[in-house]
Amino acid sequence: MNAVVAIAKTTVGEAIRRKVLLIILLIGALLLAIAPALEALSPRQEMTVLRALTLGVIQMTSAVIAVVLTVYMIPNEIERRTIYTILSKPVRRWQFLVGKYLGAVSALGLMMALMTLVMLFVFLITRKVDGVSELAAIAKVPFAFFVQMSLLAAVAVFFSTFVSPIVNFFLSGGVYLVGTLFDSFFKTLSESKDVPQALKGVAIVIHLLVPNFQSFNVQNAAVNPGQGIQGEGIMYLNLALYAFTYIAILLIGGIIVFENREV
Amino acid sequence: MHLHFVGILAPALLRLEDQSLNLAIETRTLTKTYKSRSGAINVVHNLDLQVEPGEIFGFLGPNGAGKTTTIKILLGVIYQTSGEAYVLGKEAGDIEVHKQISYLPEKPYYYEHMTGMEIMQFYASLFGIKDDDKCRKLLDRVNLGNDMNRPISQYSKGMQQRVGLAQSLLNDPQILFLDEPTGGLDPIAHIEIRDLILQFRDEGKTVFISSHELSDVERICDRVAIINKGEIVAQGRLEDLLVGGRIEVTANNCTDEVAASLRGEDTLVSINHGRMIVDLPDSLSPNEVVLKIQTAGGEIVSVIPRRKRLEDLFLEAVGKDNKAKGRQLKSMVGSTEEAAS
Numbered sequence: 001m002n003a004v005v006a007i008a009k010t011t012v013g014e015a016i017r018r019k020v021l022l023i024i025l026l027i028g029a030l031l032l033a034i035a036p037a038l039e040a041l042s043p044r045q046e047m048t049v050l051r052a053l054t055l056g057v058i059q060m061t062s063a064v065i066a067v068v069l070t071v072y073m074i075p076n077e078i079e080r081r082t083i084y085t086i087l088s089k090p091v092r093r094w095q096f097l098v099g100k101y102l103g104a105v106s107a108l109g110l111m112m113a114l115m116t117l118v119m120l121f122v123f124l125i126t127r128k129v130d131g132v133s134e135l136a137a138i139a140k141v142p143f144a145f146f147v148q149m150s151l152l153a154a155v156a157v158f159f160s161t162f163v164s165p166i167v168n169f170f171l172s173g174g175v176y177l178v179g180t181l182f183d184s185f186f187k188t189l190s191e192s193k194d195v196p197q198a199l200k201g202v203a204i205v206i207h208l209l210v211p212n213f214q215s216f217n218v219q220n221a222a223v224n225p226g227q228g229i230q231g232e233g234i235m236y237l238n239l240a241l242y243a244f245t246y247i248a249i250l251l252i253g254g255i256i257v258f259e260n261r262e263v
Numbered sequence: 264m265h266l267h268f269v270g271i272l273a274p275a276l277l278r279l280e281d282q283s284l285n286l287a288i289e290t291r292t293l294t295k296t297y298k299s300r301s302g303a304i305n306v307v308h309n310l311d312l313q314v315e316p317g318e319i320f321g322f323l324g325p326n327g328a329g330k331t332t333t334i335k336i337l338l339g340v341i342y343q344t345s346g347e348a349y350v351l352g353k354e355a356g357d358i359e360v361h362k363q364i365s366y367l368p369e370k371p372y373y374y375e376h377m378t379g380m381e382i383m384q385f386y387a388s389l390f391g392i393k394d395d396d397k398c399r400k401l402l403d404r405v406n407l408g409n410d411m412n413r414p415i416s417q418y419s420k421g422m423q424q425r426v427g428l429a430q431s432l433l434n435d436p437q438i439l440f441l442d443e444p445t446g447g448l449d450p451i452a453h454i455e456i457r458d459l460i461l462q463f464r465d466e467g468k469t470v471f472i473s474s475h476e477l478s479d480v481e482r483i484c485d486r487v488a489i490i491n492k493g494e495i496v497a498q499g500r501l502e503d504l505l506v507g508g509r510i511e512v513t514a515n516n517c518t519d520e521v522a523a524s525l526r527g528e529d530t531l532v533s534i535n536h537g538r539m540i541v542d543l544p545d546s547l548s549p550n551e552v553v554l555k556i557q558t559a560g561g562e563i564v565s566v567i568p569r570r571k572r573l574e575d576l577f578l579e580a581v582g583k584d585n586k587a588k589g590r591q592l593k594s595m596v597g598s599t600e601e602a603a604s
Binding site: 013089 | 335341359361364366367368369373377386388389390391427434
């Protein structure tokens with residue numbers, strides 16, 4: 001366990017100093033800060049626009065950070081030969097991979113927390129929320145996004161054990177897009193009786209393999225004041241369990257590939 | 264009769280088995296093959312290595328000979344295609360063995376945001392060691408005590424190499440694998456690292472060095488193995504391998520006729536404006552050469568015995584089938600020696 005924690009801590013240290021990630025983070029924070037001004041230009045002077053916009057910025061920025069952070073993680077360690085000094089110590093390969101993943105997720109969490117703080121600060125100073133309860137409702141959404149991004153990071157870590165960073169970037173990005181935009185489409189297709197059996201089979205496989213990233217988009221209730229989620233606690237728990245199951249499967253898959261891979 | 268034979272053979276076999284278990288490193292017909300579009304490539308082929316405990320073992324070979332591949336197999340980061348590899352009597356890659364070995368890669372990279380001390384703490388934590396005092400002492404030992412709180416990005420190449428050596432001592436290893444430990448270092452850093460390696464041997468550690476620096480290897484190694492194209496071409500104690508030196512006789516006022524009479528299968532003669540240099544193996548007596556020169560009116564300037572050097576052995580072993588590469592290596596060795604001196 002010492003090794004996993006040590007590797008995770010080092011990964012966080014590396015990640016928060018990577019210029020490309022800091023630039024993405026800066027752009028995200030900047031967009032959040034100027035969001036009220038953009039809203040003023042919009043014809044619809046409603047709170048919902050600002051809320052949807054800021055949460056959207058957090059989600060998209062986090063997705064880019066999650067992929068960029070993880071696709072280079074393992075290849076960089078091999079290219080810089082740090083992996084050899086680490087694996088020649090009494091460190092098992094699974095400890096290395098899990099440590100890297102936990103480090104990436106921790107760095108991602110830190111960056112997302114920072115963006116959330118910027119967003120809440122913007123809401124507070126522009127007085128776009130009515131009271132602490134509304135602020136708390138908005139603050140919960142980035143948590144669901146964080147679980148979603150942890151799942152996306154696991155997808156990228158899995159691919160990073162056997163494909164190059166560029167291929168991984170497009171693969172992970174593709175899985176995220178399919179899981180966000182087309183999950184219900186593949187679900188409908190897999191349940192439909194009017195489509196050919198082969199196509200139905202493909203739809204079933206995609207629907208089962210690709211995580212449903214859409215289910216983490218829980219911002220509707222926070223964006224539209226007055227709306228609520230019934231059994232919100234259970235929903236968040238289910239989301240966490242769903243993500244955890246996929247993350248565990250992806251990490252186990254990654255470990256199996258990485259154990260047999262020559263570095 | 265049969266029982267008598269078994270009685271003699273059994274202890275001998277047991278001794279052989281014991282010897283195998285006592286070796287620090289052993290490979291038996293180790294082979295590593297990579298598949299490519301043009302077919303299978305044997306990077307390492309039928310490699311048999313034996314490294315005794317407590318010795319400094321030099322593993323030499325030109326670029327691409329299979330040195331780093333062999334080290335990676337011994338560390339368990341890549342896997343052999345066939346054959347066996349043992350470290351401290353256990354299969355290479357065994358996690359228990361990793362507690363007793365250390366590795367310093369060629370051109371090591373460390374997380375640049377960390378200080379020397381943080382690097383030490385990080386590697387110590389991989390062993391479950393929480394002992395800042397030990398980290399400090401090791402950094403002191405490699406003369407980095409005053410720089411331990413500076414970021415590694417501000418370290419020179421020599422300092423980074425010394426941090427590497429310090430981290431490799433954290434677990435008080437029985438075996439140190441050093442891949443080009445003095446490569447690209449300035450002469451002072453070069454000598455410092457060399458002295459540290461000698462200290463490791465004095466402490467009873469086995470040091471396995473892969474290196475191009477033949478002068479270093481000749482000075483510090485007890486035994487060497489030379490690998491070329493994945494195969495061992497020479498292996499043994501340096502004093503056994505470096506037998507067969509040369510004698511150089513220099514004389515003035517010599518004629519071309521004397522030079523021609525001295526030329527032989529293994530005797531090299533060069534003459535320029537009456538100054539002649541005769542290079543003959545030390546198995547031949549120089550008296551006859553000296554006598555011939557004097558009889559013909561030549562004047563002996565010097566008779567210098569020159570012992571065989573590792574460079575000669577290396578070029579003999581590696582350069583046989585690749586003379587161009589051999590010349591390149593020779594010039595490389597020469598420049599290294601000039602830098603070191």
